[in-house]
Amino acid sequence: MDAAITYRVPYADTDQMGFVYYGNYLVFFERARNELMRSLGFTYRELESLGVGLPVIEASLKYHIHAQYDDLLTIRARVADFSGIRVRVDCQVLREDKLLVEGWTRHAFMDLKTGRPARVPLIMQEKLRQFVGAETKE
Amino acid sequence: MDAAITYRVPYADTDQMGFVYYGNYLVFFERARNELMRSLGFTYRELESLGVGLPVIEASLKYHIHAQYDDLLTIRARVADFSGIRVRVDCQVLREDKLLVEGWTRHAFMDLKTGRPARVPLIMQEKLRQFVGAETKE
């Protein structure tokens, strides 16, 4: 299961080296994750309305080519792993067919009231399992 | 009543023109406002714990000289006006004695649960009135 968005780089994202500042790619990843969830049939906003959040517990990035101002980027996100309480999402940032930056984030389902681990809502579990495939276990 | 902080500009704040991106000065203003409240004897965090927030309803900025990477800035904030339900804070960004950017923000006290206007807690009112002076009315 994957999703892709297009994104036009504003001046705000650049730094004085003329590249997109390295921390901003984590925002790009989030934009793609949001659409990934939407394409799964529920949004992150809906997940929160059920009292469940999905904070990041780990992130990793490789910068091959730095994006620049006014680039029209494609950002892809894919559910790479799902264990019932954790999910890993792989992301790629591309300019035309060129891979600029890639990475992944790992998230844990959390009860927003208590801050403790939470089971993912059943309806979401089914969809996640379906797309990741039964063989992937964390 | 005023407060001042010093702030070292990171690469993150710059854009490809080599200046601090124009939206980041509103973050600078906030950093100084936070210390202004702390110097008044209560923090914004404490205000929120009483169920009251202070969202911005208006902002204005004049950019005279643009700050640059690694500049050590001084950011000043001053309560300029207080009416019981609204407060205006004036801010200045300086590099040594040079005024780079100035502006102000206007805020309304808001009940965080209902989203409706709220009276500022009495203890805060007294301190605000004391510093603004009896003559300033919005």
Added chain:
Amino acid sequence: MDAAITYRVPYADTDQMGFVYYGNYLVFFERARNELMRSLGFTYRELESLGVGLPVIEASLKYHIHAQYDDLLTIRARVADFSGIRVRVDCQVLREDKLLVEGWTRHAFMDLKTGRPARVPLIMQEKLRQFVGAETKE
């Protein structure tokens, strides 16, 4: 002359009050200005390639309703004034038909090498004058 973009609010733009952080609207304004220039027939990137930049010298914002996570916003930009060396752009942020935030920015054409005021390239002047109308003078 005006342009409009749509923009999906990421988590990154929000703050703990659950609203879009007030400084981020200046990034929204920039996103719309970029498309405004593109719709004028040249991009800001092209302007810079001619050695001319357009830094902000003044900004003003009014916050009526705060945008929230996952909102699909429309951001409009319009050339409101043009004097040959300065330009003012008016911006609006809407959710469906509701006006959330409005404001404007004033910019000065600047020689990127010297940092001094620059005349806007002729081809751009003509287009700007055409859209603003002959009667508007700064």
Added chain:
Amino acid sequence: MDAAITYRVPYADTDQMGFVYYGNYLVFFERARNELMRSLGFTYRELESLGVGLPVIEASLKYHIHAQYDDLLTIRARVADFSGIRVRVDCQVLREDKLLVEGWTRHAFMDLKTGRPARVPLIMQEKLRQFVGAETKE
């Protein structure tokens, strides 16, 4: 060789979950790296004035506890590895004695004009080697 800074979390850094947004820690890392270089006796600004930049090629983060608004954080940076053309810096974000987030970034020295790999200036090499120790090779 290591350096540490203190940093007060502004509202700008938070998101609607009430935590510091996960991408902002990369800005925290940068703030500490800047002071690390300053403590080595030359600043990143000076490195750039020699025509050499130090863009990030890889980053990794582990989020144990999320920082919150108004937290007074300590951010530590340490040169972990240096190979003559690449350097790895380890970073930690702490609140009092508690480790909140840790990670590292890997950087490559780059000629700012050509965008190609560059040798680090000799004076900087010596200091880096001295602190990392002769035994660490990438």
